[in-house]
Amino acid sequence: MTVEDKRSVSMRIFGDLLRTLREGRGITLDAVAAHTGYSKSQTVKIECGERIASTAFIERAEQLLGSPGVLRAVAPHLSREKLPVGYGEYADEEARALSLGAYDSHVVNGLLQTEACMRAVFGARCPALEEDEVERWTEDRLARQSLIVRRPVCMLSFVLEEWVLRRPTGGRAVMGAQLSHLVEVGRRRNVQIQVMPARYEAHAGLDGPFTLLENPDRQLLAYAEGQVGGLLTDDRKRVSLLHQRYGMIRAQALTPEDSAKLIEQIAGEL
Structure with a gap:
């Protein structure tokens, strides 16, 4: 190439x-x-x-x-070529979102990752990414994080599985810094971070991770990404189903306050 x-x-x-x-x-x-x-x-x-x-x-x-x-x-x-199939359209919508809600069960959401954590995640890809691809993907993800401090403000909600926080992605030092970053970002008035306890036998998110968006036109969208790419949809039935599911997931997760305490506890155990 x-x-x-x-x-x-x-x-x-x-x-x-x-x-x-x-x-x-x-x-x-x-x-x-x-x-x-x-x-x-x-x-x-x-x-x-x-x-x-x-x-x-x-x-x-x-x-x-x-x-x-x-x-x-x-x-x-700016186009995001060479990134996952379906991602570019989602990223464009994400950048202009009024609100965003995400449930993640494998890794810390990209909007919340530290640069070191990003590099660890991209470095674990199989087949392995070229160095310039890792750089490009990392820069793109870092640029996306401007959504957190953007004006007009975007309301952000995240639910993370507890075991995602206990996996020492990138090593203990990298994960320790990542956990501290989560607590810090979670203090922002437009951000809520919740943890789904590993002790639960079952909950509403077992079908996998997804993201919900509301754009400036007050249109509701949903995005789900898998091994072979992602899908952004505005289908009212599908989006409604995921909104109901996300509401239940948030209700079942720990409160933001208790989540912060658990994140700090996990950091102390590293």
Whole structure:
């Protein structure tokens, strides 16, 4: 596969725009790298359309280039090629969601993962991902996390299985930092994190993980991802069923307060 094959049209357009703005103002790649906190090689990949720019990179680059809003206007159209089938459409809807609710039974939700945890998850993929793919997927996931602090605010709800928190993904140090991050994020007024206790014999989420979204048009959507890709649906019957199921899952899980205490307890046991 050539480098050209790995680049989407939107990523190339973004990179060309970034380079044009930079060169037009006589700013070097080294200066952009230093100001954004990226390495020069990472910055080159963004300009070449081989890497998706994070929200933090875009904001800092605009500040340096004196072009507020220009890169941000293009960023929502960045394609997420080479990521799971069906994911791109979901990611676009996620970025503009008014509310989001997710039940996860295998790993910590991507919106809540630390960078080290992300790399551990992507590093465990089989067949193994190329290094540039791990970088691209990690950057995309980090960029998505801007939803947590976005204005206008997005209301976020997560239910995680207890055993997800007890698996030392990436090692004990990585998981310890991940658990601390969950407690910290859970203190935000727009975020609720709940844990489904492992002691329960059964509960309403045994059919597997899924995510619910409400978009600015007040349309309700549902997304489920499996081994061979994901499916985003607005089918009223399916979405209604999952909303009922998620309501029951939240009712059966620990309260956010008790969940935070359990997360802290698990961290102390590492």
